[in-house]
Amino acid sequence: MSIRDxxxxxxxxxxxxxxxxxxxxxxxxxxxxxxxxxRRAWIADxxxxxxxxxxxxxxxxxxxxxxxxxxxxxxxxxxxxEHSVYVRPDHHxxxxxxxxxxxxxxxxxxxxxxxxxxxxAAENEGSLVLHKKLGFVETGRMPEVGQKFGRWLDLVFMQxxxxxxREP
Numbered sequence: 001m002s003i004r005d006x007x008x009x010x011x012x013x014x015x016x017x018x019x020x021x022x023x024x025x026x027x028x029x030x031x032x033x034x035x036x037x038x039r040r041a042w043i044a045d046x047x048x049x050x051x052x053x054x055x056x057x058x059x060x061x062x063x064x065x066x067x068x069x070x071x072x073x074x075x076x077x078x079x080x081x082e083h084s085v086y087v088r089p090d091h092h093x094x095x096x097x098x099x100x101x102x103x104x105x106x107x108x109x110x111x112x113x114x115x116x117x118x119x120x121a122a123e124n125e126g127s128l129v130l131h132k133k134l135g136f137v138e139t140g141r142m143p144e145v146g147q148k149f150g151r152w153l154d155l156v157f158m159q160x161x162x163x164x165x166r167e168p
Contacts, residue, residue, distance in 0.1 A: 093126075
């Protein structure tokens with residue numbers, strides 16, 4: 001098992017993991033699936049902008065990925081990022097999400113990131129617990145701000161200070 005930067009060849013497996021989350025979970029509040037070209041462009045855009053896209057590979061197969069990007073498109077937020085992590089459902093509960101998150105946090109600490117922010121569906125207990133174990137704290141809860149599968153969803157914001165700088 002290894003965690004590495006994503007390559008163009010990883011776009012297919014990443015699209016598969018993303019699309020499964022779109023179809024079957026409330027982890028992604030989107031109804032539209034993506035194709036391989038979309039994920040190639042997404043990987044390239046993130047990497048050109050200096051943001052990581054990491055994949056966890058086991059036995060030559062990509063079984064999960066994680067990334068972060070801009071939190072909001074305004075200068076004042078340039079040291080804050082919003083992250084995401086996804087693992088194939090046949091590998092849930094194996095600790096792979098935690099490994100990807102730890103690698104992503106380490107990458108943020110080495111970069112110019114001050115705060116990592118996660119927007120998590122309130123019913124995604126596994127993700128909330130994982131974030132809490134990694135030191136994230138809940139900073140906000142927004143009832144019924146999204147919808148999927150014909151029902152309203154609550155959003156929980158969690159954040160982690162990845163550096164100790166208090167001045168930008």
